[in-house]
Amino acid sequence: xxxxxxxxxxxxxxxxxxxxxxxxxxxxxxxxxxxxxxxxxxxxxxxxxxxxxxxxxxxxxxxxxxxxxxxxxxxxxxxxxxxxxxxxxxxxxxxxxxxxxxxxxxxxxxxxxxxxxxxxxxxxxxxxxxxxxxxxxxxxxxxxxxxxxxxxxxxxxxxxxxx
Amino acid sequence: xxxxxxxxxxxxxxxxxxxxxxxxxxxxxxxxxxxxxxxxxxxxxxxxxxxxxxxxxxxxxxxxxxxxxxxxxxxxx
Numbered sequence: 001x002x003x004x005x006x007x008x009x010x011x012x013x014x015x016x017x018x019x020x021x022x023x024x025x026x027x028x029x030x031x032x033x034x035x036x037x038x039x040x041x042x043x044x045x046x047x048x049x050x051x052x053x054x055x056x057x058x059x060x061x062x063x064x065x066x067x068x069x070x071x072x073x074x075x076x077x078x079x080x081x082x083x084x085x086x087x088x089x090x091x092x093x094x095x096x097x098x099x100x101x102x103x104x105x106x107x108x109x110x111x112x113x114x115x116x117x118x119x120x121x122x123x124x125x126x127x128x129x130x131x132x133x134x135x136x137x138x139x140x141x142x143x144x145x146x147x148x149x150x151x152x153x154x155x156x157x158x159x160x161x162x163x
Numbered sequence: 164x165x166x167x168x169x170x171x172x173x174x175x176x177x178x179x180x181x182x183x184x185x186x187x188x189x190x191x192x193x194x195x196x197x198x199x200x201x202x203x204x205x206x207x208x209x210x211x212x213x214x215x216x217x218x219x220x221x222x223x224x225x226x227x228x229x230x231x232x233x234x235x236x237x238x239x240x
Contacts, residue, residue: 034202035200035201035202037202039202039206041206042206046210047188047189047190047191047192047210048191048192048206049192049202049203049206049207051200051202051203065179065180065192066192068178068179068180068192069179069180069191069192071178071179072177072178072179072180072182072191073191075177075178076177089189090189090191093188093189095209095210097209098209098210
């Protein structure tokens with residue numbers, strides 16, 4: 001297989017102009033082998049791509065570029081509502097063509113005609129239907145906000161599988 | 164390429180990236196540095212809906228060139 005459908009879960013705290021925001025995303029990306037290297041193409045959000053000599057390198061660069069995009073939007077927005085709108089627009093601007101490629105890769109996995117190669121075979125499997133794309137942008141510096149250690153989550157990514 | 168294939172497109176630098184706007188879409192993650200890899204350009208072109216044939220004319224090898232024989236729609240003509 002040259003294309004793998006991935007699901008990722010990122011959580012970031014972003015300082016903006018007068019606020020602290022929490023951005024929690026469950027997104028989709030396609031990991032494809034092209035031009036002799038791995039490319040991680042965003043599906044949702046669609047406007048992002050990164051490469052690496054290994055799948056892991058492409059993922060780490062994708063993660064960093066995603067975070068930098070959030071930082072850019074925090075700079076651009078004058079207030080929290082503006083930041084929230086920018087982030088939601090960025091995330092929800094899906095790439096339809098990439099979505100088709102993602103679904104096609106998922107069908108190939110489901111068919112069982114070819115097995116995922118290492119290291120993809122070692123990734124956790126998440127059901128696509130149970131992990132739809134979604135984004136949450138909340139204000140963390142609100143007076144009513146409570147904080148507990150259980151809210152901490154590391155970055156996660158997995159191979160999508162059909163229900 | 165953008166001038167010819169994406170008329171009306173605008174772009175600017177942000178702190179970390181180049182932000183390109185076209186066709187109602189905003190591509191926020193185009194690298195700032197020169198010598199951008201083809202995959203970044205390919206993704207940006209596809210995401211913004213820029214004509215791929217036009218882009219390939221300016222950047223050879225960006226997309227596989229469609230030949231008439233490979234295009235069923237043109238075969239019957």
